[in-house]
Every structure is written in C-alpha cells, then in structure tokens.
Amino acid sequence: MKQKSPATLKRIAEQLGISVTTVSRALTGQARRYRIGRETEQRVQELARSLGFSPNRLARGLRLNRSSTIGVLIPDVSNPFFAGIVRQIALGARERHYSIIVCDSQDSEDIEIESLALLRSHNVEGIVLCPVGLSADHLLQFVEGDIPLVLADRYFPGLRLPYVASDNFAGAREATAHLIRNGHRRIACLQGLRGTSPNEDRLRGYREALASHQIPVNESLIAGDCFGEQSGYVATKLLLKSASGFTAIFAFSNLISLGAMRALSEEGVRVPDDVSVVSFDDQPYLPHLAAPMTVVAQSAAEMGQIAVKLLFDHIQEPQRTVPGGILLPTTLISRGSVRNLDESPSERTQRHVCG
Amino acid sequence: MKQKSPATLKRIAEQLGISVTTVSRALTGQARRYRIGRETEQRVQELARSLGFSPNRLARGLRLNRSSTIGVLIPDVSNPFFAGIVRQIALGARERHYSIIVCDSQDSEDIEIESLALLRSHNVEGIVLCPVGLSADHLLQFVEGDIPLVLADRYFPGLRLPYVASDNFAGAREATAHLIRNGHRRIACLQGLRGTSPNEDRLRGYREALASHQIPVNESLIAGDCFGEQSGYVATKLLLKSASGFTAIFAFSNLISLGAMRALSEEGVRVPDDVSVVSFDDQPYLPHLAAPMTVVAQSAAEMGQIAVKLLFDHIQEPQRTVPGGILLPTTLISRGSVRNLDESPSERTQRHVCG
DNA sequence: TATAACTGCACTATCGTTTGTGCAGCGGGA
DNA sequence: TCCCGCTGCACAAACGATAGTGCAGTTATA
Numbered sequence: 001m002k003q004k005s006p007a008t009l010k011r012i013a014e015q016l017g018i019s020v021t022t023v024s025r026a027l028t029g030q031a032r033r034y035r036i037g038r039e040t041e042q043r044v045q046e047l048a049r050s051l052g053f054s055p056n057r058l059a060r061g062l063r064l065n066r067s068s069t070i071g072v073l074i075p076d077v078s079n080p081f082f083a084g085i086v087r088q089i090a091l092g093a094r095e096r097h098y099s100i101i102v103c104d105s106q107d108s109e110d111i112e113i114e115s116l117a118l119l120r121s122h123n124v125e126g127i128v129l130c131p132v133g134l135s136a137d138h139l140l141q142f143v144e145g146d147i148p149l150v151l152a153d154r155y156f157p158g159l160r161l162p163y164v165a166s167d168n169f170a171g172a173r174e175a176t177a178h179l180i181r182n183g184h185r186r187i188a189c190l191q192g193l194r195g196t197s198p199n200e201d202r203l204r205g206y207r208e209a210l211a212s213h214q215i216p217v218n219e220s221l222i223a224g225d226c227f228g229e230q231s232g233y234v235a236t237k238l239l240l241k242s243a244s245g246f247t248a249i250f251a252f253s254n255l256i257s258l259g260a261m262r263a264l265s266e267e268g269v270r271v272p273d274d275v276s277v278v279s280f281d282d283q284p285y286l287p288h289l290a291a292p293m294t295v296v297a298q299s300a301a302e303m304g305q306i307a308v309k310l311l312f313d314h315i316q317e318p319q320r321t322v323p324g325g326i327l328l329p330t331t332l333i334s335r336g337s338v339r340n341l342d343e344s345p346s347e348r349t350q351r352h353v354c355g
Numbered sequence: 356m357k358q359k360s361p362a363t364l365k366r367i368a369e370q371l372g373i374s375v376t377t378v379s380r381a382l383t384g385q386a387r388r389y390r391i392g393r394e395t396e397q398r399v400q401e402l403a404r405s406l407g408f409s410p411n412r413l414a415r416g417l418r419l420n421r422s423s424t425i426g427v428l429i430p431d432v433s434n435p436f437f438a439g440i441v442r443q444i445a446l447g448a449r450e451r452h453y454s455i456i457v458c459d460s461q462d463s464e465d466i467e468i469e470s471l472a473l474l475r476s477h478n479v480e481g482i483v484l485c486p487v488g489l490s491a492d493h494l495l496q497f498v499e500g501d502i503p504l505v506l507a508d509r510y511f512p513g514l515r516l517p518y519v520a521s522d523n524f525a526g527a528r529e530a531t532a533h534l535i536r537n538g539h540r541r542i543a544c545l546q547g548l549r550g551t552s553p554n555e556d557r558l559r560g561y562r563e564a565l566a567s568h569q570i571p572v573n574e575s576l577i578a579g580d581c582f583g584e585q586s587g588y589v590a591t592k593l594l595l596k597s598a599s600g601f602t603a604i605f606a607f608s609n610l611i612s613l614g615a616m617r618a619l620s621e622e623g624v625r626v627p628d629d630v631s632v633v634s635f636d637d638q639p640y641l642p643h644l645a646a647p648m649t650v651v652a653q654s655a656a657e658m659g660q661i662a663v664k665l666l667f668d669h670i671q672e673p674q675r676t677v678p679g680g681i682l683l684p685t686t687l688i689s690r691g692s693v694r695n696l697d698e699s700p701s702e703r704t705q706r707h708v709c710g
Numbered sequence: 711t712a713t714a715a716c717t718g719c720a721c722t723a724t725c726g727t728t729t730g731t732g733c734a735g736c737g738g739g740a
Numbered sequence: 741t742c743c744c745g746c747t748g749c750a751c752a753a754a755c756g757a758t759a760g761t762g763c764a765g766t767t768a769t770a
Contacts, residue, residue, distance in 0.1 A: 005501060006475060006476075006501075008755095008756060008757085009756065009757065009758095010756075010757095018719075018720085019719070019720050019721080020720095020756085020757080020758095021719080021720065021721080021722095021757095021758080021759085022718085022719060022720075024756095024757060024758060024759090025719095025758085025759095028757095028758080030758090030759090034718090034719085034759090035716085035717055035718055035719075036718070036719075037717080037718060037719080040718080040719080052472070054472055054473075054475065054476040055476060055756080055757065056417070056476065056478065056755085056756050056757070057476045057477050057478070058413045058414075058416045058417040058422060058477070058478050058755085058756080058757095059413075059417050059725090059755070059756030059757045059758090060756075060757055060758080061413045061725090061757095062411070062413040062414050062417055062724095062725045062726065062727090062755090062756080062757080063724070063725050063756080063757050063758050063759090064725085064757080064758070065725070067413060069456075069477075072457075076442070077432075077438055077441050077442040077445055078435065078438045078439045078441070078442040078655075079438075080433065080435055080438070083432055083433045083434075083435070083438040084433045086432050086433070086457070087431070087432040087433040087459060090432055090457060090458065090459040091459060091461070094458070094459070094466075099456050099458070099473060099477060100456065100457055101424075101454050101455065101456055101457075102427075102441070102445060102455055102456075102457045103445065103449070103454070104442060104445040104446060104449070106446070111449075117407070117409055118409075118454060120361060120409065121361075121409040121410065121411065121412050122412050122413070122424075122454060123411065123412070123413050146360060146361075229639075258639055258640065258643075261643050262642075262643075265642075265643065283640060284584075284613055285613065285638060285640035285641070285644065286640065287617075287620075288613075288616050288617075288620065288644050288645060289640065289643050289644055289645065290643060290644065290645045300433075363725095363726060363727090364726065364727065364728095365726075365727095373749075373750085374749070374750050374751080375726085375727080375728095375750095376727095376728080376729080376749080376750065376751080376752095377748085377749060377750075379726095379727065379728060379729090380728090380729090380749095383727095383728080385728095385729095389729090389748090389749085390746085390747055390748055390749075391748070391749075392747080392748060392749080395748080395749080410726080410727070411725085411726050411727070413725085413726080413727095414725070414726030414727045414728090414755090415726075415727055415728080416727095416755090417725090417726080417727075417754095417755045417756065417757095418726080418727045418728050418729090418754075418755050419727080419728070419755085420755070
C-alpha cells in the first residue's frame with residue numbers, strides 16, 4: 001500500500017500511448033473543445049481515477065498563474081476570536097476549491113511584513129489580514145495592487161482597502177450606557193493597543209456615552225496598553241491601588257477581562273458586588289462564571305464569512321470592487337456581572353471601596 | 356506604490372545583461388561553487404534586494420520537488436484545543452522557513468480523506484493530522500509512504516505512524532481516583548466518540564480506577580457519543596432523568612463539560628453541592644466559574660510543538676525515523692467542582708437526588 | 711475527381727527556477 | 741609556440757500542467 005511517486009499526466013499518457021496534451025484536455029473538461037474522441041476521453045478518465053490522479057498544483061499554479069491558494073495572516077491563531085475567523089475562512093475557501101496558507105504574526109508588525117512577502121512568494125491569489133501594527137505603510141502595495149487583500153477586525157482610516165470589522169464605536173457606547181443606566185459614574189476603561197481602530201473606536205464610544213450623560217471623562221480611569229491578558233491584569237491591579245474609586249470596569253477584549261478577573265479575585269474584590277464588569281467578546285464559558293459576564297459580543301464567525309466573501313468577490317472581479325468597509329453590529333448580552341447601584345444605594349456605597 | 360508583477364530571475368538578468376542561471380546562482384549562495392565573479396555576485400544581490408525579489412515558490416517547488424510547505428489537518432480550527440496545536444505548528448514551521456496549509460475536516464472522515472489528497476496535490480513535504488474517523492484505511496498510504504505524516508491527539512493502535520497524544524489512560528484514572536478519594540461511588544462518565552483512542556484510553560482509565568477500588572462499573576452511567584457540546588448536554592439531561600443517582604460527572608472533553616454545565620444549570624442542579632464535575636481539558640476561564648472546575652489538563656501547546664518536531668525530524672531524515680508514539684503526561688488541576696462527600700455525609704447524601 | 715471541411719490527436723512553447731555541462735578568453739609552464 | 745588549466749559565464753534541459761497551432765486521415769461537397 002506504499003504510495004509511489006504520485007501520478008502525473010505523463011504517466012497516464014504513456015500507459016495509454018497518447019500525448020500528455022490529450023490527457024490534460026480529457027481531464028479538464030476540454031475534450032469537446034479540442035475534439036478529443038469520446039472513447040479516448042473515457043479511457044483517460046478511468047485510468048486517472050484508478051490511479052488517484054490529482055494535478056500537481058505547483059505546476060498548474062505556475063502555468064496558470066493561479067495557485068488556488070489564499071493567505072491568512074492573524075496575530076494569534078490560538079486566540080478564540082481569531083480562530084473563529086480562521087475557521088470560516090477555511091470553510092469558505094474549501095467551498096471554492098481553494099486552500100489556505102495560515103501565518104501567525106505573533107502580534108509583531110515585523111513578522112507581519114515578512115509574512116506578507118512570504119505569501120506573495122507563494123503566489124496566493126488573495127489575503128485576509130488581521131493587522132497588528134499602527135502603521136499601514138507596508139499595506140500600500142496592496143491598494144490597487146496585484147494581490148487582493150481584505151482587512152478583518154481592524155482597519156486603517158483613509159487606507160483604501162476593503163475591510164470588515166465590528167461596529168466598535170456603537171458597541172462600546174452601548175456597553176458604557178448600560179453601565180450608566182445601572183447607576184455607574186466612575187467607569188474604568190481597560191483599553192487595548194492605542195492607535196488601532198478597535199481601540200480608538202471603542203474609546204470614542206466610551207467617551208461619547210459618558211458625554212451624552214453629562215459625565216466628565218476621568219482620564220486616570222483609562223488604563224491598559226494592549227489587548228493581552230497581562231495588560232488587563234496589571235491595569236486592574238494599578239487601578240485598585242490608585243484609590244480611584246471606580247465602580248465598574250469596561251474591558252476592551254476577552255483577554256483583558258480575563259486578566260482583570262484574575263486581578264480582582266487576587267485582591268478579593270467581588271463581581272458584581274464590589275465592582276461591575278462589562279467586556280468585549282463573548283465566550284462559551286462566560287454564562288457559567290461566578291458572575292456570569294455581561295459582554296459586547298462580536299461575531300467572529302460572521303466576520304470570517306464576510307471577509308472570505310469580500311476576498312473572493314475581489315478575486316473574481318477585481319475591477320468591480322468598491323474598496324470600503326463593512327461594520328458588523330455587536331450585541332450586548334446582559335448577564336450578571338453588572339450591579340444596579342440604584343437598587344440599594346445606602347447599603348452599598350461605602351461597603352467596599354475600590355482602590 | 357502599486358506593485359507590478361513580481362520580480363523574477365529573468366527580469367534581474369535582463370537588467371544586468373547576464374543570464375538567468377548566473378542570477379540564480381548568485382542568489383542561492385552558489386556563486387563560489389559555480390565560479391561567479393565577486394563583482395557580478397554583488398551586483399545581482401543588490402538589484403535583487405532593491406527589487407524585493409523573492410523566488411517564486413511554485414516554480415522552485417516544482418523544480419526541486421520541495422514545496423517548503425507542510426499540511427495541517429484538524430477537525431475544528433476554532434476549538435481552542437486544536438487552535439493551540441495549530442499555533443505551535445505555525446511557529447515551528449516559520450522557524451524552519453516552511454509555510455503551513457491548514458485544512459479543517461469538520462469532524463468528517465470524508466473531508467479528511469479529500470483533504471489529504473488535496474495536501475498531496477500541493478506537494479506538502481509533511482502532514483500533521485488530528486484524525487477524526489474510526490478507520491485508518493486511508494492512512495495506510497502514509498506508512499512508509501512518500502509523505503511523512505504525524506498524528507496528533509489521536510492514534511491508531513497497530514498503525515505504524517509516529518504520533519503524539521496525551522496519556523489519556525493515566526489522566527482519566529487519576530481523575531476518577533480523585534473523585535473516588537472524595538467519596539464518590541456513582542460516577543457518570545460522559546464519553547466522546549467510541550472507538551477513538553482518546554475515548555477508549557480514557558474509558559479504560561475510568562474503569563481501571565473503579566476496579567482498583569472495588570467499585571463495580573455501572574454501564575448505565577456511561578453516556579454520550581461524541582466530543583461535542585450537544586453530546587454532553589443531551590447525555591446529562593438523560594442521566595438526570597434516569598434516576599441513576601450519580602454524585603459526580605467525569606466529562607471527556609471541554610465541550611462535553613460545557614454541555615453538561617448547561618444541562619445542569621437548566622435543571623437547577625448545583626455544582627459541586629449536588630453534583631461534582633471533573634473534565635478533560637483546561638481553559639482560561641475555568642478558575643473563574645461559579646464552581647471553579649477541576650480538570651485533567653492536556654498541553655495543546657506541547658502537543659503541537661512535539662508534533663512539528665517529529666514531523667521535521669522525519670522530513671530531514673526519513674530513514675532514521677522510528678515510528679512510535681509519544682504520550683504526554685496530563686495534569687490534574689484540582690479546583691472547586693468536586694465536593695468531598697465524606698465531610699458531612701449525613702447532612703448531604705439525601706439532600707438532593709440526581710435523577 | 712478535386713477540394714473543402716471536419717475529426718482526432720501530437721508537437722511545441724511556456725510559467726520561474728535549478729543544475730549539469732559547454733565554451734570562450736586568459737595566463738602560465740614547458 | 742603549444743597546450744593546459746583556470747576563470748567567468750551561458751546554453752539547454754528539466755520539474756508538471758496548459759494552450760495555440762499544425763498535421764494527418766476521413767468524410768462531405770461541388
């Protein structure tokens with residue numbers, strides 16, 4: 001059952017005593033067009049099937065300049081949010097008989113740049129990119145360039161590339177408003193990486209919600225510097241020590257809120273009794289937490305589906321494409337991590353002072 | 356900043372008025388070997404750099420029969436466990452200047468078979484496979500075949516292919532023993548797909564632990580039929596209705612325990628007061644659950660690292676490879692989802708009857 | 711009967727890269 | 741002066757698949 005070196009057109013041609021050309025045409029449905037006899041066509045197809053022939057995609061890609069491959073470049077494949085995106089891209093590509101080459105940029109812009117060149121050298125026909133950096137210089141080559149590229153999750157204002165992202169502004173505004181409606185005024189904001197579109201949009205939403213309720217923004221309540229777990233942990237620890245007296249935390253990512261929860265539980269601060277928490281990103285376990293977490297849910301699956309659709313639209317009709325963005329609505333899922341401060345104000349306000 | 360059609364050896368050769376051969380040799384470090392002049396070598400390298408030349412990997416792969424690509428075939432890329440494996444493979448491949456083509460078999464053996472053929476047609480130099488099916492017929496071609504293949508997570512007894520998996524037998528035995536030590540005798544077992552190595556090994560561990568404590572196995576307490584969330588949910592619902600009176604659940608996967616928790620919370624059964632739970636697979640949120648979950652942790656990262664190492668060993672020295680398996684130890688992480696029944700027996704035993 | 715049209719396939723070039731070999735020109739030793 | 745060996749590069753083939761074109765042999769048409 002050893003597999004010999006794989007079947008080629010040449011081998012089939014030799015066994016049948018005909019030319020490689022004819023074999024190729026019989027197998028690519030070009031028999032009629034090139035006047036290959038019915039019987040010859042049959043024999044070729046049968047032998048090909050029995051040999052398990054599958055055309056060498058390197059050769060085919062080289063000749064046709066179509067690799068049937070797209071590239072996927074993601075900051076962290078093991079982050080469930082990105083993994084959800086990748087999955088939909090994998091499924092969408094399979095449907096269209098494409099394969100995906102996946103690169104993990106490890107949140108490094110240098111690796112991102114390098115990986116884009118790598119994908120180019122693989123002759124991918126398109127790329128879905130979840131960018132990590134603050135600069136888009138290395139993406140300019142894709143604006144009206146030779147390889148279609150679609151951004152997901154983040155975009156760059158002013159950069160004419162198609163993208164799909166969550167409506168982070170609206171989502172953050174809604175989450176903040178939710179906290180305000182529950183009587184919170186001192187709301188800590190655990191942000192991600194400054195300068196990235198999700199962060200800036202969420203921050204704008206946060207500020208906007210406060211402003212529209214005539215609550216001044218306390219800049220010292222805005223903390224954190226990246227979307228990782230450490231950032232949430234450290235920022236929360238510092239906030240707790242700084243006597244800033246916040247009653248709620250709005251975390252800008254799943255990992256940030258995870259870090260925040262670790263810090264809170266280490267410091268013996270209870271959710272939502274002492275501090276309320278709202279986070280971006282839903283997760284399967286959140287309903288079962290000690291304090292079932294209220295979240296702004298993004299649909300990674302939908303984002304992946306749309307990204308892959310945009311990309312293939314672009315691949316199939318490069319000229320018809322309108323560069324522009326799609327913003328996906330977010331969903332506020334209210335669970336148990338937000339306490340209504342208005343319910344028993346006298347009893348609670350001094351019960352536990354945070355920080 | 357538009358990117359023209361990418362630079363080729365030919366273009367460099369023409370611009371420099373020399374032959375393609377010379378350019379190739381100057382760029383692949385073969386200058387000395389083929390007596391290319393120092394000056395020529397310099398000029399080629401400079402121009403190549405300024406053009407951002409990167410060799411076409413399709414052409415190179417075709418010529419060298421080395422695609423610098425490996426295939427990764429996974430049942431569900433968005434499952435955190437598999438995503439963790441994929442990530443390490445991505446990192447390991449990058450280190451070695453390889454790219455990965457990722458396929459998602461969607462838990463379908465048919466898609467798995469199809470994807471293996473697809474990867475073959477991409478001339479991947481190796482494959483990491485997390486298999487889904489019960490049969491290994493389609494894997495026989497890789498035993499001493501032309502493409503190295505490493506199994507991860509699951510293996511097939513008797514199939515001579517290298518693999519890396521968790522020591523599921525020991526892990527399950529330890530988890531079950533832990534429950535027994537805490538006074539549990541009627542332990543429900545929420546299994547995954549029958550016939551797969553993780554399931555059978557875990558089941559053996561479960562039985563072994565019971566046997567070594569002289570506890571007869573109650574077959575009606577063994578339920579579930581796949582590793583998904585639905586299976587855990589349904590099995591738990593049925594067990595609760597069947598008046599089987601179990602005091603603990605041992606779930607064979609993260610998704611199964613997730614389903615179990617959903618069922619338990621719907622039925623108002625509290626963990627660990629009414630039912631104790633131990634699950635396979637650790638997750639970041641588990642410490643923060645209402646009942647912080649006790650788990651048998653597998654290291655997906657380590658599994659991925661070892662898989663990729665085994666694969667590249669195999670690729671580099673095909674003859675030296677010893678087909679055989681590596682079993683990774685699991686870690687029992689005791690948190691709060693197991694109640695010690697011996698602590699207040701009189702008060703608790705009749706307090707809540709499950710099912 | 712001569713010619714046209716059609717049938718059925720093969721020849722050849724091509725994609726971009728790598729590799730074995732060939733061929734000039736030059737200097738040095740006999 | 742003759743030949744050898746060295747330097748520095750070019751030529752051609754090959755990987756496997758595809759596409760334009762050419763060329764026999766057969767049948768239909770005038």
